[in-house]
Amino acid sequence: MDFKITTLFTFFYLLMYLVLSIYAATTRRKQKVAEGAGDETLQRASRAHGNFIEFTTIFLFSFLILEINNTNSMYLYSIGTFFLIGRISHAYSMVWKKGLFRMLGMVTTFVSYISNLIYLLSIIL
Numbered sequence: 001m002d003f004k005i006t007t008l009f010t011f012f013y014l015l016m017y018l019v020l021s022i023y024a025a026t027t028r029r030k031q032k033v034a035e036g037a038g039d040e041t042l043q044r045a046s047r048a049h050g051n052f053i054e055f056t057t058i059f060l061f062s063f064l065i066l067e068i069n070n071t072n073s074m075y076l077y078s079i080g081t082f083f084l085i086g087r088i089s090h091a092y093s094m095v096w097k098k099g100l101f102r103m104l105g106m107v108t109t110f111v112s113y114i115s116n117l118i119y120l121l122s123i124i125l
Contacts, residue, residue: 066119
């Protein structure tokens with residue numbers, strides 16, 4: 001098995017993580033803050049970066065387990081895209097202070113988690 005769907009979405013998640021990492025690093029450099037929280041802009045950049053990896057890691061693990069178990073490819077493409085949209089929405093809200101997008105990002109993230117949990121449960125049973 002070649003895990004092409006997981007590879008595709010890992011590419012996009014890694015790309016987004018890199019963008020958030022660079023944004024956090026450049027914000028830190030502009031504010032001349034090597035460690036610590038800095039001002040609100042730096043705090044938001046750091047949390048967008050941190051929140052992304054906190055939620056994406058476990059999602060990607062569940063996604064890989066689903067693909068290993070020959071889950072329907074349409075489901076994988078759909079949930080992978082849905083989750084990516086949620087993570088983009090959340091990051092956007094953190095950087096540009098758009099509360100509605102933060103809520104949308106977290107709802108899509110949790111729906112993605114729950115959906116994968118149900119699918120994993122169906123594999124176990």
